[in-house]
Amino acid sequence: MVALVANPNVGKSTLFNTLTGATAHVANWPGVTVGVNQGYVEHHGVRLKIVDLPGTYGLSAGAKQVAEAITGEFIIRHQPDVVVVLADATALERTLYMAVLVLELTGRVVLAINMMDVAQKRAIHIDLDGLEGELGIPVVGISALRGLGLGVLLDRILDVAQGRAGRRPLRVDYGPLEPYIVEVERLIKDCEALSGYPRRxxxxxxxxxxxxxxxxxxxxxxxxxKRVLEVRGRAESELRTAPEEMMVQARYSLVSEILEGRVKITRLASLGLAERLDKIALHPVVGPIFSLLVLFSSFIAVFAVNTGSPVDILLGYLGLHRAAELVGEYSLVSLISGFFDSMAGLLEGLLLESGSPGWLASLLSDGVVSGLGLVLSFLPLVFTVFLLLGVLQDSGVMSRVAVSLDRFFRRFGVSGRAVFPAVLGFGCNVPAILATRAMDDDRERIVTALAAPMIPCQARLIVTVALAASIAQTPAGQAAGLERLYAVHVALYHLTALIRNILIFKTSVSPHHNLEIPP
Structure with missing residues (x-):
């Protein structure tokens, strides 16, 4: 059994899909994997069971964070033959920390450095052999998306599984904390409840x-x-620093020592287009405006392709009335509705000519065919909304939107991660609520799930359009009314989050955690 472990958004599920041919949900958004996906791959006559564990920043059994609890519990309880730790070649110092955490638990590890193709484009050079010699475990450079290096990765997995490679668990030197750790080891050596864990x-x-x-x-x-906590308290008192802070510092110091001289970056003379867009999207002032424009423009484009509005309105104001008519006539909704209206008229004529009663002809043509056309006319709208959401996710735009709008969302007791369920809710509230599983904080997950139904999904679009049509008679007035109704729904989403925080959790302060920005 081979377990895949990594920080969120490093490409773990992509590697799982590429190796096994499975279809685990993959998106350029942290926290996509929350459950455990399993698949199989055969290599050199050996059938390997691949387990895709949730992306996490820590390793613990029974932690409050769902992803961390699942990952830690699985490795400890199931003891996989090999643990493949994925690191990001473009952010090796940050993502190699997870490898240190896993190596403290088990030495049956293969380090797969993903996105080597992206690192090469960014002139990042990594000494894989040097890292392998320093860590004492197989180190392989791969590109999960392009399928590069996967044969070598499977070879090294077999080496570890069959005992030809690997090491003893890593012993990190925690400096002044070591005497206290040894004392705790002595205290717990006969504790049966902890016998399933390595003592150190x-x-x-x-x-x-x-x-x-x-x-x-x-x-x-x-x-x-109580005795263990006394040792911990004594360490904190005598060293005047929280033990957990010293441990994190020790691990990052070890990572820095390992990478020193083994990662070289040749900086480019000028910023590329992606870097320039990043500077705009992540700017504290311009970023939120840019994010709102991206979201607004995206949904305007969806409605323009499907209904012709508001492009036809704009063309009408410019005096291009014929062009406005063509945009409206040849929109996807108009084409589908026109087709079914023609079919309904043709069917009604045939039925009347054949002597069928008028009520039957009307029932079949207006009730069945036209009704079916009305329902099907909304399918392109639903499809393009989900297509748009997929593009925003996979391009990394949604993560940047979440970061730029984080400060605004925190005013309502949630973080910028609530942007994703909110935007997904415009397509359907069910996946929006399911998307909250990726949130580490229980409070934020509950509050966002309760607020998600306030976002108008595609199923409610017909009602929203009908309300907008009842407010005004002109196309411009109806479009403005539709925008106002959407604005009210978005406001209700934020207010619901704030009220739920205050009523249920007695606070309006949002939780703090990391937001990943993918390359």
Whole structure:
């Protein structure tokens, strides 16, 4: 059994799909995998079971964060033959931290450095052999998206699985904390509840204040936990620094030492188009305006292709009345409606000529054919909305929108990650609510799920259009009314999030966590 582990948005699910031929949900958005996906691949006559674990920034059993709890629990309880840790070649120092966490738990690890093709374009050169020698585990450069290096990766997985490669668990030097860690190791050596964990790893996690291991010990032996916490408290008092902070610093120092001289970056003389757009999208003032324009323009484009509005209105104001008529006549909705109206008229004529009663002809033509046409005329709109959402996700635009609008969303007790369920809600509220599973914080996940139904989905679009038509008679007035109704729904989404936070969780302060920006 081979487990795939990585930070969110490093390409883990893409690698899983490429290796197994499965169709796990892949998007340029952190937290897509929340459950556990499983698939199989055969290599050199050996059938490998590949397990795609949720992306996470930590490793713990029983953590409050869903992804971290699933990943940590799986590795500890199921003890996979090989753990493949994916790192991002364009952000190696940040993503290699996960490899250190896993290596502290098990030495049966293969490090796969993904997006090597992107790193090459950015003039990032990585000494893979040097990293392999320093870490003592197989290190392979790959591109999961392009399928590069996967044969070598499978070879190295077999090497570890069959005992030809690998190492003992990594022993990170925590400096002044070491005497306290050794003391905790001594205290827990006979604790059966922690016998499933490597003793040093359990001691490190207890000193770190890991909630999963701490809770396990609390249930098994509260008196022993009290003694462990006394050691932890003494360490914090004598060293005047929280042990968890010292441990994080020690791991990042180790990562820096490992990478020193093994990653070289040749900086480009000028910024590319992507870098320039990043400077705009992530600007504290211009970024939110840019993000709103992107979202507004995208949905205007969707409605223009499907209904012709508001392009036909704009052309009419410019005096191009014939062009406005053509845009309206040849929109997808008009073409489908026109086709079914013609079919309904043809059917009604044939039925009347054949002597059928008028009520039957009207029922079949107006009730069945025209009714079917009305329903089907909305299919292109639904399809293009989901197509647009997919493009925004996979291009990385949605992640940048989330970062730029984070400050605004925090006013309502949620982070910028709530942008994704909100935008997805314009297509359908069900996947919008399901998308909240990717949120690490329980409070934010619950609040966003409760607020998501306030966003008008495609099923409610017919009602919204009917309301807009009842407000005004002119196309311009109807378009303005539709915009106002959407604005009211968006305002209700934010107000619902704020009210739920205050009523249920007695706070309006949003949780703090990392927001990934993909390349």
């Amino acid at each position: 790893w359990a001691a490190v996690k207890l000193m770190e204040g890991d909630e999963g291991v701490t809770e396990t010990l609390r249930r098994a032996d509260p008196a022993l936990l």
